[in-house]
Amino acid sequence: MEKIIVCPNETKLKILEELNNSNELHSIKFMTKNEYINNYFFSYNDNAIYYLMNKYNFNLDVAKVYLNNLYVIDINKDYNNKKLLFLRDIKKELIDNKLLVFNKLFKDYIKDKTIEVSNYYDLDKYEELALNYKLDIPKVEIKNKVLEFTTIEEEINYVCIKIIELLNSGVDINKIYLTNVSNDYLYIIKNLFKYYNIPINIEFNDTIYGNKIVQDYLLTKELDLNDPSKNSINKKIINILEELSSIDEEDPIYNKLLIDKLKNTKSDSILLDNAVNIRDLYKYEFMEDDHVFLIGFNQDILPVMRKDIEYITDSMKDEVDMYKTDYLNTREKNIVSYLLSRINNLYLSYKLNTPFNSFYRSPLINELSIDVDHIDNDNWSLSNTYNKIRLGEMLDYYYLYGEKKKHLKELNTHYDINYKEFDNNFTGINNDTYLKNLPYPLRLSYTSINTYNECRFKYYINYVLKLNIYEDSFAAYIGSLYHKILSIYLTPGFDFNREYTKYIEEKELSLKEKILLVRIRKDLENFIEVLKKQQLLTGYDEAYYEKKFTVPISNDISIEFIGYIDKIMYYKNMEDTYYSIIDYKTGTIDTNIEPMKYGLHMQLPAYLYLINFSKEISNPIFTGIYYQNILYDYPTWSKNIEKDIKDKYLLKGYSTDKTDILERFDSTYTDSELIKSMKYSDDKGFSSYTKLINDETMFDLIKFTKNKIEENAKDIVSAKFDIDPKVYGNDNISCKFCQYKDLCYMKPDNIKYLEKQDNLDFLGGDE
Numbered sequence: 126m127e128k129i130i131v132c133p134n135e136t137k138l139k140i141l142e143e144l145n146n147s148n149e150l151h152s153i154k155f156m157t158k159n160e161y162i163n164n165y166f167f168s169y170n171d172n173a174i175y176y177l178m179n180k181y182n183f184n185l186d187v188a189k190v191y192l193n194n195l196y197v198i199d200i201n202k203d204y205n206n207k208k209l210l211f212l213r214d215i216k217k218e219l220i221d222n223k224l225l226v227f228n229k230l231f232k233d234y235i236k237d238k239t240i241e242v243s244n245y246y247d248l249d250k251y252e253e254l255a256l257n258y259k260l261d262i263p264k265v266e267i268k269n270k271v272l273e274f275t276t277i278e279e280e281i282n283y284v285c286i287k288i289i290e291l292l293n294s295g296v297d298i299n300k301i302y303l304t305n306v307s308n309d310y311l312y313i314i315k316n317l318f319k320y321y322n323i324p325i326n327i328e329f330n331d332t333i334y335g336n337k338i339v340q341d342y343l344l345t346k347e348l349d350l351n352d353p354s355k356n357s358i359n360k361k362i363i364n365i366l367e368e369l370s371s372i373d374e375e376d377p378i379y380n381k382l383l384i385d386k387l388k389n390t391k392s393d394s395i396l397l398d399n400a401v402n403i404r405d406l407y408k409y410e411f412m413e414d415d416h417v418f419l420i421g422f423n424q425d426i427l428p429v430m431r432k433d434i435e436y437i438t439d440s441m442k443d444e445v446d447m448y449k450t451d452y453l454n455t456r457e458k459n460i461v462s463y464l465l466s467r468i469n470n471l472y473l474s475y476k477l478n479t480p481f482n483s484f485y486r487s488p489l490i491n492e493l494s495i496d497v498d499h500i501d502n503d504n505w506s507l508s509n510t511y512n513k514i515r516l517g518e519m520l521d522y523y524y525l526y527g528e529k530k531k532h533l534k535e536l537n538t539h540y541d542i543n544y545k546e547f548d549n550n551f552t553g554i555n556n557d558t559y560l561k562n563l564p565y566p567l568r569l570s571y572t573s574i575n576t577y578n579e580c581r582f583k584y585y586i587n588y589v590l591k592l593n594i595y596e597d598s599f600a601a602y603i604g605s606l607y608h609k610i611l612s613i614y615l616t617p618g619f620d621f622n623r624e625y626t627k628y629i630e631e632k633e634l635s636l637k638e639k640i641l642l643v644r645i646r647k648d649l650e651n652f653i654e655v656l657k658k659q660q661l662l663t664g665y666d667e668a669y670y671e672k673k674f675t676v677p678i679s680n681d682i683s684i685e686f687i688g689y690i691d692k693i694m695y696y697k698n699m700e701d702t703y704y705s706i707i708d709y710k711t712g713t714i715d716t717n718i719e720p721m722k723y724g725l726h727m728q729l730p731a732y733l734y735l736i737n738f739s740k741e742i743s744n745p746i747f748t749g750i751y752y753q754n755i756l757y758d759y760p761t762w763s764k765n766i767e768k769d770i771k772d773k774y775l776l777k778g779y780s781t782d783k784t785d786i787l788e789r790f791d792s793t794y795t796d797s798e799l800i801k802s803m804k805y806s807d808d809k810g811f812s813s814y815t816k817l818i819n820d821e822t823m824f825d826l827i828k829f830t831k832n833k834i835e836e837n838a839k840d841i842v843s844a845k846f847d848i849d850p851k852v853y854g855n856d857n858i859s860c861k862f863c864q865y866k867d868l869c870y871m872k873p874d875n876i877k878y879l880e881k882q883d884n885l886d887f888l889g890g891d892e
Contacts, residue, residue, distance in 0.1 A: 335557030578724030719882035751778035
């Protein structure tokens with residue numbers, strides 16, 4: 126009788142090797158669990174995902190969750206739970222649209238077959254029913270001891286030393302394995318095994334998405350088929366494109382599906398023939414003479430305890446063929462115990478700390494009464510490289526904290542490591558890992574671009590490593606109060622007292638802050654009155670407040686430039702929209718935009734770019750870009766404080782040179798009561814102090830801003846994060862307020878000196 130073996134691919138290879146060695150003929154068909162389940166129930170492809178995303182606006186992950194929960198759903202059943210009814214209706218709809226693929230012959234095909242299940246320990250109830258197989262795990266005892274280590278490094282150091290002992294005793298390196306290896310361990314294993322010259326095969330599970338060939342394809346939509354070195358990646362890309370061939374490439378969902386597939390397609394690994402290997406405890410059946418190091422025997426790592434947080438929760442499982450969480454967790458403990466008991470030469474260990482986290486040992490250690498041991502088997506004669514690294518760490522402790530570590534004296538006498546000599550330059554990061562972990566879409570803003578151009582390394586610390594500490598300061602709180610009130614003060618039914626009280630009641634304030642609020646409240650009320658008076662001077666009677674704008678920079682790799690504009694005053698004439706941008710600022714205002722040559726001070730130009738490329742405003746016609754003071758400290762010594770207050774609330778920035786447009790925006794433009802330094806007379810024209818932008822300059826501004834943003838985006842995606850603080854004129858604009866000075870150890874030769882700009886002649890020309 127023909128046999129079907131349902132097993133992981135790792136198990137299949139092992140069985141085939143045994144069958145080849147036996148020289149016997151067997152009638153066996155191998156299937157993975159997913160292949161069997163898809164044939165038994167149904168399968169789906171990208172068309173089903175696309176359908177749900179397109180019709181219901183589900184995101185990709187949500188669509189997959191719904192599809193993967195349909196296996197337990199009976200379309201003819203009336204469920205009590207609304208979620209299950211929703212899934213039933215989704216399944217019916219997909220079937221009606223022929224988006225689920227059914228193998229109608231499969232159940233007849235398996236009737237006369239023997240089905241054997243091997244090394245699948247995560248079967249749910251509906252899977253067991255489909256396989257006609259019950260996962261029955263016997264209770265066992267574990268006689269091995271488990272070793273406790275204070276740090277992850279000590280744990281892997283022990284493993285390395287023990288492996289060297291095994292190799293010296295004649296054990297074949299191909300019979301030595303690591304298992305239960307989480308991501309925390311990969312890089313420290315790579316480093317320590319290298320220090321001890323122990324060959325090991327580590328698959329980092331990198332995907333092809335971060336590969337330069339893939340990134341080049343996403344940018345150009347072309348593949349270089351003439352370079353043989355690119356064949357492997359090209360084949361993977363072509364296979365993905367074929368899978369998506371039924372979907373329109375111009376559809377935005379196409380790019381989401383494409384990127385998802387690229388992120389889930391693994392790179393090929395180059396494996397050594399003779400090396401220690403890492404194996405999955407659940408999928409690989411070890412031989413009697415194998416030596417297996419199970420590391421990380423910690424709580425929440427082994428066994429993994431499930432939580433009742435899946436889409437179909439325990440409260441719903443009485444209506445479907447699924448096991449509840451308690452049962453699965455109890456079974457999981459028995460599975461782990463059983464798997465460990467099958468390993469003849471087993472070495473168990475766990476750590477208490479990594480550089481970033483603390484851990485507890487697995488509760489299974491106590492439940493199985495496994496003895497815990499503490500050993501110090503360090504061997505200082507096996508790796509000069511590792512000894513030098515450890516000496517450096519010990520010297521750090523000595524010079525920083527006055528602490529003399531054990532073996533410091535011996536190591537310092539034996540080695541000369543040129544302590545305190547270092548290169549502070551950024552040496553790069555793994556591009557595959559970097560791109561894989563970027564948030565998508567990658568959102569850039571004026572602030573992040575300005576940070577990048579001030580110093581690329583500062584951007585890296587702030588936006589990639591995210592080491593910036595947000596402080597909920599009183600100043601930030603008051604700034605938010607102003608923006609909130611100023612965004613709604615013109616809405617019908619606005620009540621200042623109500624909105625103000627509602628806002629401040631949400632925060633606990635100190636006595637000092639409450640006293641400051643008395644003045645701040647009065648200032649805000651006065652400012653609103655100023656704005657109302659200014660409104661009487663303009664014919665721009667409509668406005669957007671706190672409006673968000675988004676411009677896609679690259680759909681292929683999902684980058685967006687976003688911005689929130691405090692206030693846009695506008696006037697519509699037929700299809701045209703005449704607009705002025707106003708950004709609220711505290712303190713002294715610098716309206717000079719000349720530093721934008723270097724990607725600095727680009728806030729107002731960035732707003733122009735957003736308005737002209739976002740399509741949020743139809744036919745935009747430029748009137749002005751301005752800053753306006755809020756929260757200004759008035760000079761109490763002034764003899765004419767009323768005039769000072771009025772002047773400080775004037776708009777400061779750049780205006781169009783077209784008087785017909787200006788006249789509608791500012792009826793007093795000849796001697797403006799709205800715009801700072803705005804004066805005009807028919808015989809002399811505009812005052813020399815008036816800041817103007819003609820149409821040609823404005824378009825050059827927008828074009829230059831667009832090119833600078835796209836150039837920065839490309840460099841950010843390419844992980845160009847060198848330490849390069851800028852001195853503009855004589856001012857070190859990058860370092861004077863930088864909170865990361867203790868990280869970069871900036872040297873004088875890292876500084877980039879920028880020539881101060883007095884005009885905008887660089888617009889449209891070469892930088």
